[in-house]
Amino acid sequence: MILLWAVIIGLLAGSIRAWVGGRPLISPDLRLIWLVPVALVPQVLAFYIPTIASIWADNIVATGLVVSQMLLLVFVWFNRRQPGFWLLSLGLALNLLVIILNGGLMPISPETVTKLLPNAAPNTWELGSRLGRSKDIVLPVVETRLWLLSDRFLLTLPNRVAFSLGDVFVATSTIWFLWAMGGPKRYSSPMLNFLCLLRQN
């Protein structure tokens, strides 16, 4: 849920930018927008509804996560000309890469889990297993492929959360996109943007 803060911050920043500039917020035309809720279905079933999440085996959950993120990658590819979407696709691709290389779940080291759950009982998690009902799998650093891209950063405020470099890029690009919504209207053609700039000046 930490990434929702990026949406809130971006929306506030974009709204303030639009208000200062005396413009309405732009609503860009995103392509294949229906693909996002469709792509999220496997994740909702696997992670977000506790009663249903508990019935799936870990390999089904892993497959669902990979398929879901691949569909999201198709969505960002079709919208790659939108502000910040190249960074969004990079963040998603980095997460997807490390997830695929480690069996379909995001690796997290035991050291990070200890800091993430300092008061957890000893049997709360174990090596090689999924961390609760999350997208993470607990793997030692030496057994993790591309450890640099795993959930290795830790934030303690407002909640304890471990996150990856890909998550940082996803959050940054979300803020960027929403910030751009508060700016002047952009056109798909660079020439039209240039002419519009000339007209404003």
Place this chain on the structure above:
Amino acid sequence: MKRNIQQLKSTLGQMDQRHVRIGLLVLTLVLFVLGAGAPGEGSCC
């Protein structure tokens, strides 16, 4: 008077449409970040 009411209706209609579009866009982004991100939360277990 009638023309003013029609103009007001048209403006309100445009505003509503724009707000609905922005609302849908923000909802899409919320769903996207939930799906694209993979943070481990302290409340997970």
